[in-house]
Amino acid sequence: MGSHINVVYSDEHWLHSDPGGTHPENPNRLEEALATLKSSTVWSTTRLYYEESLDESVLLLVHDREYVEWIKRECSRGFHYIDSDTYVTRHTYRVAARYSTLAYIATHKGFEEKEMWILLPRPPGHHAGRRGVALGAPTQGFCIFNHSAVAAKSLLEKTRKVLVIDFDAHHGNGTQEIFWNEPHVIHVDIHQHGIYPGTGWVSDSGSGEAVGTKINIPLPPYAGDEVYVWVLEKIVKPLNKQYSFEAVVVSAGFDSYAGDPLTQLNVTEAAYEAIALYLYELFKEKRVRTIISILEGGYGRGLREGFKAYVEALAGKRAKRRIKGKPPSSRVYRELREVLSKYHGIEL
Numbered sequence: 001m002g003s004h005i006n007v008v009y010s011d012e013h014w015l016h017s018d019p020g021g022t023h024p025e026n027p028n029r030l031e032e033a034l035a036t037l038k039s040s041t042v043w044s045t046t047r048l049y050y051e052e053s054l055d056e057s058v059l060l061l062v063h064d065r066e067y068v069e070w071i072k073r074e075c076s077r078g079f080h081y082i083d084s085d086t087y088v089t090r091h092t093y094r095v096a097a098r099y100s101t102l103a104y105i106a107t108h109k110g111f112e113e114k115e116m117w118i119l120l121p122r123p124p125g126h127h128a129g130r131r132g133v134a135l136g137a138p139t140q141g142f143c144i145f146n147h148s149a150v151a152a153k154s155l156l157e158k159t160r161k162v163l164v165i166d167f168d169a170h171h172g173n174g175t176q177e178i179f180w181n182e183p184h185v186i187h188v189d190i191h192q193h194g195i196y197p198g199t200g201w202v203s204d205s206g207s208g209e210a211v212g213t214k215i216n217i218p219l220p221p222y223a224g225d226e227v228y229v230w231v232l233e234k235i236v237k238p239l240n241k242q243y244s245f246e247a248v249v250v251s252a253g254f255d256s257y258a259g260d261p262l263t264q265l266n267v268t269e270a271a272y273e274a275i276a277l278y279l280y281e282l283f284k285e286k287r288v289r290t291i292i293s294i295l296e297g298g299y300g301r302g303l304r305e306g307f308k309a310y311v312e313a314l315a316g317k318r319a320k321r322r323i324k325g326k327p328p329s330s331r332v333y334r335e336l337r338e339v340l341s342k343y344h345g346i347e348l
């Protein structure tokens with residue numbers, strides 16, 4: 001088992017950028033994340049990884065061919081907006097497809113070699129559904145190809161026990177849509193309610209054999225560490241006890257960090273640490289084979305303080321804090337209690 005963390009980074013992401021550099025999803029974000037990593041205590045045990053492969057069949061694991069072809073056509077027109085907040089450049093198809101390919105490669109390597117991987121892709125992916133816009137969202141929310149979904153889908157080639165944790169402030173509607181009927185991907189998504197993409201109700205829990213496997217925790221503005229810790233203690237840990245996941249994909253968005261310019265959650269280092277320390281324990285004790293963390297959003301201090309706390313805890317280099325969990329609002333709590341009891345036999 002590797003004691004290092006593998007990180008996928010390449011400066012190729014600069015080719016996906018708006019000319020004015022004023023869009024919140026811009027290249028500086030990723031450079032900030034990389035600088036955070038370099039200044040963290042895990043840098044000496046980090047291995048940067050990149051290869052110039054692009055396998056279109058990887059995209060087709062989670063996206064329709066028509067959508068992939070449409071993105072190619074849009075990119076051939078050069079820089080423009082494909083909806084009111086998502087842009088492409090001449091290079092976006094190649095850049096985004098590479099990161100999805102690398103998500104596939106990292107996942108397989110991670111599972112076989114029992115390694116931890118962190119992907120730093122741009123553009124992000126969790127809002128991209130099978131055909132782009134997902135679950136009736138107004139736009140694609142800066143996303144083109146869904147790297148987290150590619151990771152989870154490729155893990156299904158290896159195991160039937162996959163957990164997706166999405167702690168980005170926005171609901172991972174693309175990922176949820178892609179696995180809506182897939183019972184072997186349990187997706188826990190904690191997000192701010194009432195902002196983009198407007199999805200992610202507790203009652204939306206998947207369908208058919210997958211009903212109950214999509215667990216949404218919508219939060220009011222200014223919810224913070226206590227409720228994240230509650231989700232970890234009362235939902236994630238019991239689910240793992242029940243299903244003994246072999247692999248975890250984390251849609252790691254640091255726009256849930258306090259003061260992010262696009263959102264209003266109040267999460268700090270403590271919540272990311274708690275989640276990552278738990279994942280570290282699972283990994284260290286060989287209870288999971290791999291953990292693949294994929295950067296999603298994050299437009300402010302979260303890329304510094306939040307990401308640093310997360311990676312250091314993921315390597316076991318943060319001390320455990322005592323934080324008392326706090327349940328979400330009574331209505332969300334009641335609905336969650338029903339989903340967890342009915343489909344998982346977990347009593348809140």
Ligand SMILES: [Zn+2]
Pocket residue numbers: 168169170253255296297298
């Ligand atoms: Zn987000």
